[in-house]
Amino acid sequence: MKIKISSILYRTIPHILFVSLLVLSLLQVHTKGLKPMLPFIVLVAGLEVLSILLYKKWEIPAIMDIIFTFITAWFVYANYLNTRVAFLFPAPNVVVEIFWGDVLLIIKSIVSSFKLLVLGFFIAIVLGVGFGLICGNVKRLRNMLLPVAEILSAIPALVYAPYAIAVLPSFWAAGLFVISSGLFWPIFINTMKTVSNLDKELYDYTRTLKLSKWDLLYRVMLPYCTPGLFNTLTMQISSAFMLLIGAEMMGMTSGVGWYVKYYVDFSVYKKVLAGFITIGILVSIVNACMTLVKRRALVWVDTKRQNI
Amino acid sequence: MSSDKIRLENVSFRYPDEAGKKNDKKDAAVRGQIENLSFTVKEGEFVSIIGGSGCGKSTTLSLIAGLNKPDSGKLYIDDKEIDGPGKDRGVVFQHYALFPWMRARRNVEFGIRQVRKLERKELRATAERYLDIVGLKGEGNKYPYQLSGGMQQRVSIARLLAMQTDILLMDEPFGAVDAKNRVILQDLLLRLLEKDTEKKKTVVFVTHDIDEAILLSDRILFMKGRKIYRELTVPLPHPRDRELIVTSKHYHEFRKELFALFYDLDGEDRYENKNIEYFI
Numbered sequence: 001m002k003i004k005i006s007s008i009l010y011r012t013i014p015h016i017l018f019v020s021l022l023v024l025s026l027l028q029v030h031t032k033g034l035k036p037m038l039p040f041i042v043l044v045a046g047l048e049v050l051s052i053l054l055y056k057k058w059e060i061p062a063i064m065d066i067i068f069t070f071i072t073a074w075f076v077y078a079n080y081l082n083t084r085v086a087f088l089f090p091a092p093n094v095v096v097e098i099f100w101g102d103v104l105l106i107i108k109s110i111v112s113s114f115k116l117l118v119l120g121f122f123i124a125i126v127l128g129v130g131f132g133l134i135c136g137n138v139k140r141l142r143n144m145l146l147p148v149a150e151i152l153s154a155i156p157a158l159v160y161a162p163y164a165i166a167v168l169p170s171f172w173a174a175g176l177f178v179i180s181s182g183l184f185w186p187i188f189i190n191t192m193k194t195v196s197n198l199d200k201e202l203y204d205y206t207r208t209l210k211l212s213k214w215d216l217l218y219r220v221m222l223p224y225c226t227p228g229l230f231n232t233l234t235m236q237i238s239s240a241f242m243l244l245i246g247a248e249m250m251g252m253t254s255g256v257g258w259y260v261k262y263y264v265d266f267s268v269y270k271k272v273l274a275g276f277i278t279i280g281i282l283v284s285i286v287n288a289c290m291t292l293v294k295r296r297a298l299v300w301v302d303t304k305r306q307n308i
Numbered sequence: 309m310s311s312d313k314i315r316l317e318n319v320s321f322r323y324p325d326e327a328g329k330k331n332d333k334k335d336a337a338v339r340g341q342i343e344n345l346s347f348t349v350k351e352g353e354f355v356s357i358i359g360g361s362g363c364g365k366s367t368t369l370s371l372i373a374g375l376n377k378p379d380s381g382k383l384y385i386d387d388k389e390i391d392g393p394g395k396d397r398g399v400v401f402q403h404y405a406l407f408p409w410m411r412a413r414r415n416v417e418f419g420i421r422q423v424r425k426l427e428r429k430e431l432r433a434t435a436e437r438y439l440d441i442v443g444l445k446g447e448g449n450k451y452p453y454q455l456s457g458g459m460q461q462r463v464s465i466a467r468l469l470a471m472q473t474d475i476l477l478m479d480e481p482f483g484a485v486d487a488k489n490r491v492i493l494q495d496l497l498l499r500l501l502e503k504d505t506e507k508k509k510t511v512v513f514v515t516h517d518i519d520e521a522i523l524l525s526d527r528i529l530f531m532k533g534r535k536i537y538r539e540l541t542v543p544l545p546h547p548r549d550r551e552l553i554v555t556s557k558h559y560h561e562f563r564k565e566l567f568a569l570f571y572d573l574d575g576e577d578r579y580e581n582k583n584i585e586y587f588i
């Protein structure tokens with residue numbers, strides 16, 4: 001009986017928070033009018049509807065606890081306690097209003113950053129896996145390049161950025177270069193090591209089949225490398241974002257990093273906060289894409305045994 | 309000499325050491341060496357190589373498979389010297405060596421494709437047929453990780469049979485399979501090989517399981533100290549049956565003889581004991 005009551009309580013907490021948040025915003029409507037508050041109310045109501053709709057599928061309410069608590073605290077602090085330096089600490093309703101007004105620019109920024117990131121990943125994967133496969137097979141090349149690669153990979157790719165901007169024809173190309181060169185080394189090293197440690201029995205079997213070199217590379221070694229590749233990508237994703245945002249802040253004229261940098265320069269902090277949230281949205285999009293691709297590419301991996 | 313399918317003449321082999329050099333010391337502690345090994349396997353014969361671990365039985369198999377080249381001596385198949393791996397020999401490995409990214413059927417298809425060109429439909433049908441033979445009907449769409457060890461080894465046997473090679477080389481194929489499945493797989497192999505009457509396959513089978521060797525083989529080569537220590541013909545008629553052979557008088561005498569050889573304390577085992585003392 002006791003357990004039942006507490007579980008009911010757990011389930012109702014986000015809804016209680018939602019109702020209180022709604023009441024608070026309606027109080028603000030009373031002073032500020034409906035128009036500036038509408039986007040915020042729509043967002044909060046949307047989150048609530050989403051959490052009810054997806055209740056069974058994911059453990060949404062637990063996340064909702066945090067989200068609603070955070071928004072409530074922020075809302076109360078910014079609207080009631082810290083009204084003097086409002087421009088430094090904009091309220092959530094103000095930030096959401098930015099999304100309302102700037103929606104096209106924000107979507108454009110996300111698309112631009114996403115394109116740059118995906119292209120950077122693509123180039124790094126093609127080159128890293130390609131060279132990794134070759135160097136993993138040729139012992140001499142491997143012995144030659146592995147020490148070099150280990151030094152070069154440790155140099156943060158952002159260091160190249162100013163030089164890349166000077167050398168390459170456009171800021172965009174420089175950004176692409178920074179991202180793909182930062183991702184290239186770990187992919188290259190990982191592929192090289194995986195290939196040179198190909199399972200002995202599997203290798204012996206391919207030898208008894210007298211596979212052609214191409215078949216060995218394309219049909220055996222390439223799939224053999226994919227779990228390791230995805231592991232590397234997952235680990236590198238945060239550093240990829242750092243490179244992306246860094247590159248965008250250094251001189252590009254589009255993308256989420258540029259958006260934040262641009263408004264920091266003008267001290268429009270409500271837009272800066274909106275930019276932070278936009279970066280969060282971009283991160284979620286990229287992670288979702290990654291999970292989707294991974295799930296399709298690695299159906300053959302036993303997830304109970306191998307942590308992918 | 310023409311009935312000899314496989315012939316080894318004074319074959320010696322050492323694995324290279326860590327520096328990649330073949331060391332010349334005659335150090336018996338180094339595993340998997342063989343020295344002046346000679347034997348023949350007749351066409352259609354099932355020969356088991358047994359012996360303690362590190363006696364060189366797997367090395368011998370890898371040399372016949374062409375995966376290693378002998379330091380000296382010669383190996384022949386059909387009186388032709390072995391030059392690397394070939395599609396006339398199919399190998400089954402202890403840990404199945406299936407491609408984990410291919411479904412069971414694709415694994416079989418991949419093997420077939422290397423030996424003959426078939427149309428897609430025919431290829432698929434052939435693969436299905438061989439999966440059926442090893443008792444995996446309807447499991448073709450599963451990935452190796454979704455199959456038990458015994459089932460994975462069945463796939464690898466299906467793949468081997470589908471390639472239709474004259475010679476089968478099996479390196480402790482049932483060593484990693486649990487006891488129950490081992491019995492099932494042994495019976496399966498026995499049945500498959502005895503069924504093929506018009507052209508019997510030549511099999512070299514490495515194992516350390518005495519009963520397995522007796523059940524399956526025509527001849528047993530017992531290896532010890534880098535050499536063939538004893539060569540024994542199994543005094544049991546074909547077709548064999550696990551339950552029937554136990555009732556035969558020959559079986560018990562033969563088994564006793566093999567056990568005496570295998571667990572002879574004057575030989576390798578005492579050597580290993582000496583090593584332990586040395587380390588202590």
